[in-house]
Amino acid sequence: MGSGGREHALAWKLAQSDGLTELHAAPGNPGIANVGACHPVRAEDGEGLLALARALDVDLAVIGPEVPLVAGVADELRHAGIATFGPSAAAARIEGSKRFAKEVMHAAGVPTAETLAVARPPCVLKADGLAAGKGVVVCRTQEELDAGLRAIAAYGDDVVIEELLEGEEVSVFAICDGARAVPLPAAQDFKRIGDGDTGPNTGGMGSYSPVAIDVDELVDVIHRPVLAELAERGAPFVGALYAGLMLTEEGPRVLEFNCRFGDPETQSLMPRIEVDLLEALAAAAGGDLAGTQLGASDDAAVTVVIAGRGYPAENDTGTPITGIEAADASGALVFHAGTALQGERLVTNGGRILTVTATGQTLADARTAAYRACELISFEGMQYRRDIALERGLRAVR
Ligand code: AMP
Ligand code: GLY
Secondary structure (H helix, E strand, C coil): CECCHHHHHHHHHHCCCCCCCCCEECECCCCHHHCCEECCCCCCCHHHHHHHHHHHCCCCEECCCHHHHHHCHHHHHHHCCCCEECCCHHHHHHHHCHHHHHHHHHHHCCCECCECCCCCCCEEEEECCCCCCCCEEEECCHHHHHHHHHHHHHHCCCEEEECCCCCEEEEEEEEEECCCEEECCCEEECCEEECCCEEEECCCCEEEECCCCCHHHHHHHHHHHHHHHHHHCCCCCEEEEEEEEEEECCEEEEEEEECCCCCCHHHHHCCCECCCHHHHHHHHHCCCCCCCCCCECCCEEEEEEEECCCCCCCCEEEEECECHHHHHHCCCEEEECCEEEECCEEEEEECEEEEEEEEECCHHHHHHHHHHHHHHCECCCCECCCCCCCCCHHHCCC
């Protein structure tokens, strides 16, 4: 379920599984349509999804985005007896409410940014609920704080104030079966719209993997205690648990938990995973990840997001896109994020339009190949960062 680049990457990987008989997507997108059958049911339409899953007699449902998870679509599917990879609404609150996430982290003894009683710069303001990556304002000055308080009010009254942390950010994922957590390779995401990490936050403008950190150790101190705490509260987490971390001088601190795979991190992870993803997700959904490992190749992967005109403030629709075949032919993987078909013609349909992933023996090779492919794609108003995976700090992996 879902229609973004993350879902295209998951579908692409699932389609390679020996155990796969049919792949269906709701609603999918024109890229996913190349590896499976798309059905016009929105990922937020719980009833429609349940009816579709029943009609298709699916053996496993995989839910990509957070909105249906927080709304309880996984609960509905499981109640109907459908094996589902994705947390219940109760467990998805780890993403759906920043306040709940803090409470769980404190109870589990997981290091996170301190919550402050008063908004005073420097600090970070966070809307309590879901806000598509736009409900967070980093305030270094009083002017930024004043503007931030006004901006954040759009997402409701409940605002969490946090200490501002400095360091490198990294995304660490684990596939969970309610009790066990199996780590995936780490990835780094580039959140700001502009080169050099400037401008407003977005859903993510690029990613790369691997990152030179010890994920096993991080999953031990971060994911596993949270998993145990959620299980103790009667909300076992089944799905992808995503910790957004800041690696500070005092050690790792959780900035946020998400209840799903990251986008665009997933696009950099899927080409590196060397195991059968379908088997792993089915094992998680069935509550039995004992013995599952998510081995990855030594190759590096780099993903560049191509956004439309006006992103992140606006979406773009109906602009014709060319060059995808050439980009594919160059060896890159072009995952569709916000596209639609107008008759035979592929057009823009969203904020992030395409994500372009390439692999290589080194990060530099992967980066060169990804950017070469981006140059072959063209549509009016397209914008992408030129500095994804450029070496700097942690980014100097190899
Ligand atoms: P979140 O949705 O909570 O991950 O926040 C979005 C982005 O805001 C993060 O990826 C960071 O770049 C930034 N951010 C969030 N919390 C903090 C914090 N406590 N200190 C510094 N930056 C933060
Ligand atoms: N890449 C950020 C996210 O998926 O939330």
